[in-house]
Amino acid sequence: MTVQKVTLFTEEGFPLSLGGKLKQVDVAYQTYGVLDANKSNAVLICHALTGDAQPYFADKTQQGWWQSFMGEGLALDTSRYFFICSNVLGGCQGTTGPSSINPDTNKPYGSQFPNIIVQDMVKLQKALLDHLDIPRLHAVVGGSFGGMQATQWAIDYPDLVNNVINLCSSLLCSAEAIGFNHVMRQAVINDPYFNHGDYYEHQPPERGLAIARMLGMLTYRTDLQLTKAFGRAIKSEAQFWGDYFQVESYLSYQGKKFLGRFDANSYLHLLRALDLYDPSRDYQNMHAALSRITARYTLVAVENDQLFKLAELHKSKALLEQSGVDLNYYEFTSDYGHDAFLVDYTLFESKIRDGLAE
Numbered sequence: 001m002t003v004q005k006v007t008l009f010t011e012e013g014f015p016l017s018l019g020g021k022l023k024q025v026d027v028a029y030q031t032y033g034v035l036d037a038n039k040s041n042a043v044l045i046c047h048a049l050t051g052d053a054q055p056y057f058a059d060k061t062q063q064g065w066w067q068s069f070m071g072e073g074l075a076l077d078t079s080r081y082f083f084i085c086s087n088v089l090g091g092c093q094g095t096t097g098p099s100s101i102n103p104d105t106n107k108p109y110g111s112q113f114p115n116i117i118v119q120d121m122v123k124l125q126k127a128l129l130d131h132l133d134i135p136r137l138h139a140v141v142g143g144s145f146g147g148m149q150a151t152q153w154a155i156d157y158p159d160l161v162n163n164v165i166n167l168c169s170s171l172l173c174s175a176e177a178i179g180f181n182h183v184m185r186q187a188v189i190n191d192p193y194f195n196h197g198d199y200y201e202h203q204p205p206e207r208g209l210a211i212a213r214m215l216g217m218l219t220y221r222t223d224l225q226l227t228k229a230f231g232r233a234i235k236s237e238a239q240f241w242g243d244y245f246q247v248e249s250y251l252s253y254q255g256k257k258f259l260g261r262f263d264a265n266s267y268l269h270l271l272r273a274l275d276l277y278d279p280s281r282d283y284q285n286m287h288a289a290l291s292r293i294t295a296r297y298t299l300v301a302v303e304n305d306q307l308f309k310l311a312e313l314h315k316s317k318a319l320l321e322q323s324g325v326d327l328n329y330y331e332f333t334s335d336y337g338h339d340a341f342l343v344d345y346t347l348f349e350s351k352i353r354d355g356l357a358e
Contacts, residue, residue, distance in 0.1 A: 003028045003053050003087075003094055008127050017281070020114035023103050027128050028053045028094020029086035032070065033078040035134070042134045043356070044125065045076075045085040046142030046149035048342075049270055050262055052093035053085050068345050075345070075352040081138065086128055088121045088149075090269040095124075098265030099200065109265075111197035116269060118145075118277045122152045136160045139356055140295075143167035143341035144308070145270070148277045154293040155279055161295045165355035167341040167348065168302055170312035171286075171319060173275050177307055180219055181271045184212035188264050197265050209264045210255030217254050219307040222337035290323035298355035300341070300348065301331040307338040328354065 007026050008014070014022040030053045035042060045055055047065070055066035058078070070076040076083065087095035090113070098113035105112075129137070140150040140161055147169030154164045173181075191208030193199055230247040243249040283289040297320060301313035310331065320327050330351050334340035341348060 003030055005029075005094055006128070006131055008124070008131060014124070016114050017117050017119050018115045022096060022114065025089065025096045025124060026094065026100065027086050027096075027124065028091075029084060029128060030054050031085075031132075032056060032058065032083040033081055035082040039134060039136075040138060041081045042129075042137050043076075043081045043083050044129070044137050044140045044150075044153070045083055046125075046140060046146035046153075047085060047088065048142070048144040048146050049274065050258075050267070051087075051146070052091070053087040053095075055085055056083075065342060068343070069348070069352070075349045075356075076141075081356070084129070084132070084134070086125060088270070089124045090116045090121070090266055090273065092263035092266040093261075097263065098197065098269060099263045108200040110200060113197075113265065113269065115272070117273050117281070118148050118152050119156070119281060121273070122149055122156055125149070125153070126157060137162065139163035139165060141165035141167075141352070141355070142169075144169050144338065145274055148274070151279060151293075152277075154295045154297065155283075155289050158292045158294045163298070163355055164293070164295045165298045165300075165352060167300045167351075168305055168308055168338055170308045171279055171290075171316040172312070173277065174309065174312050176309075177219075178275045180215065180307070181275055184215050185268055185271055187211040187215070188268060191264075194264070197268075199264070204259075205264050206259050209262070209267060210252075210259060212267065213258040214251040214255045217251055220337065220339045222304050222306060222335060224304070225335040225337065228335065286319060287323050290320055290325060293320075293323070293325045296326045296328070296355075298328045298351060299330070300351050301329070302337060302340045303331055303333045305338045305340075 005028050007024055010024045014025045051065050054064050056064040056070035072079040087093040090097045092099050098109045102109045140153045142150040147166035150164050150166050154161050188205055188208040191205030193203045194205040233246040235249055238244040243252050280286040280289045303310050317329050334344045336344050
């Protein structure tokens with residue numbers, strides 16, 4: 001299934017929250033299911049940090065990042081709902097980002113790509129829905145970085161969203177999470193080929209990006225899952241200073257695999273947008289922002305999440321409750337930790353179904 005594309009803001013440009021403007025914005029998106037006659041069954045899917053606009057392939061020729069969650073009769077039921085998913089602003093899978101062509105120079109934006117935040121991404125998603133003539137959403141659902149987008153939708157457009165499903169994401173990044181992201185960014189920035197982000201005509205900073213991905217993978221899974229999968233097993237062709245243990249080989253593989261589908265500049269910009277996310281931006285305080293939410297809100301926490309830890313989810317739960325949000329909260333343990341929302345269908349199915357219920 002080929003991704004769909006549309007170019008928006010061609011006349012007035014797209015102003016950004018931190019300053020600057022994009023002359024136009026390409027948006028890559030995909031839809032699934034059928035929009036009903038009164039347009040009441042639309043559900044927006046917001047992808048996580050390195051996701052894309054194709055969570056599901058109906059013909060099963062490829063595996064989308066939410067393939068096991070979507071389909072006829074599944075939690076994300078394509079026979080019941082009309083799903084829309086777009087690649088976020090700043091991404092590298094079809095929507096305008098640092099690797100896109102800057103119309104002023106006819107070269108990739110690179111270092112000239114402006115800084116972006118979650119609020120900009122949500123504003124662009126709203127413009128896409130306007131283009132598709134979808135007046136309101138039955139639900140917005142997202143995990144991790146996508147959960148932040150879903151939350152912001154309910155704040156900025158409270159009259160347009162009936163339900164929010166936030167999987168494995170707190171309202172704010174912790175100091176530790178920001179610290180992990182900083183180390184990952186430094187791995188990229190200090191790669192000798194980074195060239196301040198202007199590497200598109202030369203060698204890309206592959207070594208730095210691969211290292212960043214390896215560190216990220218350690219925050220997405222748990223020690224329990226890694227122990228079960230690899231333990232202290234040694235490779236048959238072990239390299240003393242390289243892939244000696246099987247777990248090291250796994251991380252190296254993940255780092256190399258990542259290079260084939262993601263751009264280093266996009267990784268930097270999206271990680272920083274994750275750090276900077278604050279629902280209270282543009283509002284008097286957090287309570288004023290969260291009090292705008294009229295949607296029924298589902299928040300799901302994984303107790304052994306290494307990235308969005310349980311203490312942060314408890315803080316988010318308390319803030320939502322104190323702000324009068326109609327909240328359904330769940331928590332449980334999964335060997336997969338933070339990545340559970342992508343792979344542990346059994347644990348998430350009923351929560352997603354309940355969150356989408358009329």
